Each structure stands twice: as structure tokens, then as C-alpha cells.
Amino acid sequence: MRLALTGAGGFVGRFIAEAARAAGHELVLLSRRPTGLPGEHRAFDLLAPPPPLGDVDALVHCAFLHVPGRYRGGEGEDPDTFRRANLDGSLRLFDAMGGRRIVFLSSRAVFDGYPAGTLLPETLAPRPDGLYGEVKVAAEKALAALQGASLRATGVYGPGPQHKWRDLFGDFLAGRPIAPRVATEVHGADLAAAALLLVERPEAGAFHASDLLLDRHDLLAEVARLTGSDRAPPPRADAARVSRLECRRLAALGWRPGGWDLLRSSLGSMI
Structure with a gap:
């Protein structure tokens, strides 16, 4: 299949690009500048008309314009440009x-308006609470x-050069205070498979x-075990305050994420 992909230079996009190549797909990478990944590059900017796409069979759209490091609140001081680009x-x-x-990469943020601890099935009506979620819903x-x-x-x-837990692991191993937190997670490779x-x-x-x-207590206890650290996790x-996504539709199609086994096998390259 000839597959177009936006956002290939981003954290999630790189997992999808790698999985697509492994599956034998021919990639057309849409980005403002070449990503360095194998595949044909076509110049693409969310604020401009897209390049011709008549020769591709399918599209995975991951690109998203936002303030660096932020999705919720990613509009910064310019909500108009945020909406024009991303919607x-x-x-x-x-x-x-x-x-x-x-296939469009959306977010659990479409449900941010529900109370903490709400179970989130695919049949639940979106209720965003912020521009990020509103744009995704539209x-x-x-x-x-x-x-x-x-x-x-x-x-x-x-794994990745700027993975989400890089600073967390560094702070923990250096003995700096870590705030308790529990959240839902999915490995980039499992998301790419989906x-x-x-x-x-x-x-x-x-x-x-x-x-x-995933509770930071369990994650950092595993980091301590792998590194031989005597640091105590937070x-x-x-966990009752976490709103969890039900994944019944993907499960019905045969999708099976890697769970703790995949997490443990990935941590060595992330520490």
C-alpha cells in the first residue's frame, strides 16, 4: 500500500513510520521539512493547501501544530492560528x-468535560473542555x-531521544522529590499497530x-530494580480518579497491546 503520513517527525509518527515500513507499505511523508526517515518527502504545512495526493491509497494524519510540550493549552496566545491549522x-x-x-490521531481529551473517574466507552458522547479537545471533536x-x-x-x-519520562527518571535517580501520579498509557508501537x-x-x-x-510508584520501582538504585518510589x-478508555472496538478487530511485558522490555533503553 502507498501510505501518506503526516507528523512522521514527531514522537508518535516515528512509531507509525517504522511499523508501516516493517509491514511493507510505501511511505509518502508529509512535513514542512524532510524528516530523515526512509520514504518520499512532500512539503506539507497545516496552514497551507496540501500537496497532490492522488497517487496514495490511504492517509494516517498525526500532525498537530501546538506550543512545544503542550497539547491541552497548546494554542498558547494564538487560538485562531491553532484552530486554522489543526481544524x-x-x-x-x-x-x-x-x-x-x-485514519486520524485524536485524543482522550475529547472527554475532558466529564468528572474524574468516568469510564469512557466509544459510545459515550464527546464532551471537551478546552480548545484542544474541541478541535479534535470537530x-x-x-x-x-x-x-x-x-x-x-x-x-x-x-523509547526515543526525548521520551516522556526522561526527566522523571533523572529526577528519581538523583533523589529529587517525585509527586504521586497515576495515568493510563499505551506504547507507541501498540498505537502504531492500531x-x-x-x-x-x-x-x-x-x-x-x-x-x-500505570502508577508512578510501580514504574519507578521497576526503574530502581533495573538500575540497582535504593531510591524509594513515591x-x-x-487510581479511582482516572478516567479510563474502553477499547472494545479495537479489541474486536484483534488488537492486543503489550501490557507490562512490553513496558519492562522497553525500560532498559529509556533509562
Whole structure:
């Protein structure tokens, strides 16, 4: 399959690019500048018209313009540009595909308006609480009308030069205080597997991708074990306040995330 991918230079996009190449797909990488990854590069900016896409079979859309390090609140001081790029730019991209298969990377943030601890099935109506979630919901609705698939992801972890726990691990091993926290996580490789599964399926609408309910206590206890550190992990947080995504639609298609085994096998390259 000839697969177009936006956001290949980002953390999640690189997992998808790697998985797509391993599956034998031919990649067309859409980005403002070459990513250095194997595949054909075409110049693409969310604020500009997309390049011609008539020769691609499907699209995975991960690109998102935001303040560095922030998704919620990622509009910074410029909500208008944030909306024009991430909503209007996505809609232009969807139109350019002309009815061919599209998978859009959405977020659990579409449910931020629900109380903490709410169970989040795919059938639950979105209730965003902020511009980030609002933009994702609007793009999801537009894509659903085109029979595309939206992949609502929880927190994503995995190896990489700037992985999400780099500072956390450094602070813990240096003996600095660590605040208790518990959250849901999915490995980037599992998210990539979900995206490619949906590329090859006709099902439309929203799909949830989440795996572990992970407490920093358990994560950092494993880091201490692997490094031989005698540092004590922080106390456990209140897991009852975590709103968890149900992933029934992906599970019905055969998606099986790696759980603790995949986390443990990844930690050595992340510490």
C-alpha cells in the first residue's frame, strides 16, 4: 500500500513510520521539512493547501501544530492560528484524499468535560473542555461523514531521544522529590499497530487506544530494580480518579497491546 503520513517527525509518527515500513507499505511523508526517515518527502504545512495526493491509497494524519510540550493549552496566545491549522488544515487534507481511507490521531481529551473517574466507552458522547479537545471533536465529526476512522489515544510512551519520562527518571535517580501520579498509557508501537490495523479495515468512527493503568510508584520501582538504585518510589496515587478508555472496538478487530511485558522490555533503553 502507498501510505501518506503526516507528523512522521514527531514522537508518535516515528512509531507509525517504522511499523508501516516493517509491514511493507510505501511511505509518502508529509512535513514542512524532510524528516530523515526512509520514504518520499512532500512539503506539507497545516496552514497551507496540501500537496497532490492522488497517487496514495490511504492517509494516517498525526500532525498537530501546538506550543512545544503542550497539547491541552497548546494554542498558547494564538487560538485562531491553532484552530486554522489543526481544524481547517485537517479538513483540507481530508478533502484532498477524495474519499480514500483516512485514519486520524485524536485524543482522550475529547472527554475532558466529564468528572474524574468516568469510564469512557466509544459510545459515550464527546464532551471537551478546552480548545484542544474541541478541535479534535470537530475533525472527528468531519471525518466520520467521510467514513474515516479516528483513533483516540491515551498517554503514549516508548523509547526515543526525548521520551516522556526522561526527566522523571533523572529526577528519581538523583533523589529529587517525585509527586504521586497515576495515568493510563499505551506504547507507541501498540498505537502504531492500531493505526495500521484501521488503515486496512473499512470500519468508521471512533476507536480507543489505551493499555496500562500505570502508577508512578510501580514504574519507578521497576526503574530502581533495573538500575540497582535504593531510591524509594513515591506513594501511590488515587487510581479511582482516572478516567479510563474502553477499547472494545479495537479489541474486536484483534488488537492486543503489550501490557507490562512490553513496558519492562522497553525500560532498559529509556533509562
